[in-house]
Amino acid sequence: MSQLWHQGAGELAGRIRTGEVSAHEVVTAHLERIEAVNPRLNAITDVLAEQALEAAKVVDRERKTGPLCGVPMTVKENIDIAGSATTHGVVAMREAIAREDAPHIGELRAAGAIPLGRTNMPEFGMRWHTDNALRGATRNPWSAGHTPGASSGGDAVAVATGMVPLGMGNDGAGSLRWPAQCCGVAALKPSLGRVGMAMRAPVPFAFQLLAVHGPIAREVRNLRLAFAHLCGPGADPWYAPVPLDGPPLPKxxxxxxxxxxxxxxxxxxxxxxxxxxxxGYAVEEAEPPHLARASEIFIQIMLNHGRVHEGQTPVESIASADFVRFWAAFEPVWRHAAGTAAADPMAERATIARAWHDWMCRTPLVLAPIRTAPAFRVGEDLDPAWLADWPESMRAVVAVNLLGLPAVAVPVDATDGLPQAVQVIGPRFREDLCLDAAAAIEARAGRRTPIDPR
Structure with a gap:
C-alpha cells in the first residue's frame, strides 16, 4: 500500500468514508510530509496544523461522508480563510486577518475538505516567479535552479511533492496553468462566472473580468472532483448558475x-x-482568430482597469527590491505589447469573442501551449532583454482569460529533467469537455508526481 501522501483527493476521501483510514491519519501523514520537504522548498508559508487536526477529529467523530471528507488542501495567500492572514505576499499585509472564508473555500469545507496551510506567491501576484520580501522564494522541486512558476507557485509545489493532494489558487494571466507547467501538475482555470468571487472589498474591473479561482491536483479526475464543489455564487455579479455538464459535441x-x-x-x-x-479525437492544426490582438486587448484592460484608486502607492515603498527591479524591467515591455489603443477595448473583446465562438463551433476544443518555452532559470525574469518576448510567449494563455474560457493544464512529458505541460481550451462553461480531453492525454502520458525535491 502506498503512503497516504501519495494518494489523490478522491482516493483519500473514499478510504475515510469507508473507515479504512481516519481523517486524523490522513492529516497527520501530510503534516509529516510537510515537515520533511517544505523546509527545502518554502511552498507552504503557514501550516494550519492545530485547526486541521481539530477538523479531522470532527470528521472522524461525526463520521462525516462528504465527497471531500478529510482531504487536506492548501490555499494561496490572496484567498481568504477565516482567522488567517490574506497577505498577497506583501509585508504590509502580514496582519490582514480574514473574518470569513472566501465563498469557494466555504463550499469546499462544506464538502469536507480541510485547509492545511497557506501557500506562497509573488507580491500582488504580479511576477512569474514565486518570491517576495515577506516569505522569500519558493523552489521548484524538479530543479532548484528553475522557477516553480507563479503566481500560484506555492500550491503547485505543495501538490507536486505530496504535501497536499489539492491546492487552491487563481488565474488572471496564467497563474494556475504556468506553475502547473513548471511543476508537472494539473490545473483547471474555470470559465468566467463559474466560481463566485467574494467582492467584499472593491475589486478592480480587470480582475473581475479576467481572474478566476481554480484547483491544482496531481490527476485530472481530482480537478473534476474539486471543481464540482467550489462553484457557489458568493456575492459575485458575474456568477452564472450553469450546469457542470453539457450536451455532447464533436470530438x-x-x-x-x-x-x-x-x-x-x-x-x-x-x-x-x-x-x-x-x-478517438480528430486533431488538425489551426490558427486561432485574432490571437495577437487578443493579447493586446488583455493588456490594455489590465493597464487601464487594474486598480480601484486614482493614485497608486509607490511600488518601492511596499515591495521587495527584486520585485521593484522586475517591474522596472517589465512595465515598458508590457506597455509596448499593448499595441494600438482600442477606442473601446470591451467592444473589441466582443468581436474577438464572436470570432472564437464561430471557430469553436467547428472545433470545440483547442490544444495549445501554456508558455511557449519551459521553466526559466531563477533570475532571468529580472533581465529586460530576456523579458522582451514574454507577452508573445503567453498569448495562448491570456486569450483564455480575456474571453472567459475554461482551460485545463495537463502534464505530458519531461525534458532535461523539467516537466512539460499543455492546455486544453474549451467553449465557455464546458469545463467537462476540457477535463475529458485532458484525462485522455493523462491516461496515455502517465503520472510523474508526487516527487521528492531534487
Whole structure:
C-alpha cells in the first residue's frame, strides 16, 4: 500500500468514508510530509496544523461522508480563510486577518475538505516567479535552479511533492496553468462566472473580468472532483448558475503550434495530439482568430482597469527590491505589447469573442501551449532583454482569460529533467469537455508526481 501522501483527493476521501483510514491519519501523514520537504522548498508559508487536526477529529467523530471528507488542501495567500492572514505576499499585509472564508473555500469545507496551510506567491501576484520580501522564494522541486512558476507557485509545489493532494489558487494571466507547467501538475482555470468571487472589498474591473479561482491536483479526475464543489455564487455579479455538464459535441480539436514554440513544448504538443487521436479525437492544426490582438486587448484592460484608486502607492515603498527591479524591467515591455489603443477595448473583446465562438463551433476544443518555452532559470525574469518576448510567449494563455474560457493544464512529458505541460481550451462553461480531453492525454502520458525535491 502506498503512503497516504501519495494518494489523490478522491482516493483519500473514499478510504475515510469507508473507515479504512481516519481523517486524523490522513492529516497527520501530510503534516509529516510537510515537515520533511517544505523546509527545502518554502511552498507552504503557514501550516494550519492545530485547526486541521481539530477538523479531522470532527470528521472522524461525526463520521462525516462528504465527497471531500478529510482531504487536506492548501490555499494561496490572496484567498481568504477565516482567522488567517490574506497577505498577497506583501509585508504590509502580514496582519490582514480574514473574518470569513472566501465563498469557494466555504463550499469546499462544506464538502469536507480541510485547509492545511497557506501557500506562497509573488507580491500582488504580479511576477512569474514565486518570491517576495515577506516569505522569500519558493523552489521548484524538479530543479532548484528553475522557477516553480507563479503566481500560484506555492500550491503547485505543495501538490507536486505530496504535501497536499489539492491546492487552491487563481488565474488572471496564467497563474494556475504556468506553475502547473513548471511543476508537472494539473490545473483547471474555470470559465468566467463559474466560481463566485467574494467582492467584499472593491475589486478592480480587470480582475473581475479576467481572474478566476481554480484547483491544482496531481490527476485530472481530482480537478473534476474539486471543481464540482467550489462553484457557489458568493456575492459575485458575474456568477452564472450553469450546469457542470453539457450536451455532447464533436470530438474535434484544433492544434495550435505557431512559429516560436521551443522544441520541448512542440514535442509535448505533438505527444498530446497523438494521445487525443488515439482516444478517438480528430486533431488538425489551426490558427486561432485574432490571437495577437487578443493579447493586446488583455493588456490594455489590465493597464487601464487594474486598480480601484486614482493614485497608486509607490511600488518601492511596499515591495521587495527584486520585485521593484522586475517591474522596472517589465512595465515598458508590457506597455509596448499593448499595441494600438482600442477606442473601446470591451467592444473589441466582443468581436474577438464572436470570432472564437464561430471557430469553436467547428472545433470545440483547442490544444495549445501554456508558455511557449519551459521553466526559466531563477533570475532571468529580472533581465529586460530576456523579458522582451514574454507577452508573445503567453498569448495562448491570456486569450483564455480575456474571453472567459475554461482551460485545463495537463502534464505530458519531461525534458532535461523539467516537466512539460499543455492546455486544453474549451467553449465557455464546458469545463467537462476540457477535463475529458485532458484525462485522455493523462491516461496515455502517465503520472510523474508526487516527487521528492531534487
Amino acid at each position: 474535434h480539436v484544433a492544434l495550435v503550434t505557431g512559429d516560436n514554440v521551443a522544441a520541448p513544448i512542440a514535442e509535448a504538443l505533438w505527444a498530446a495530439a497523438a494521445a487525443l487521436t488515439d482516444a
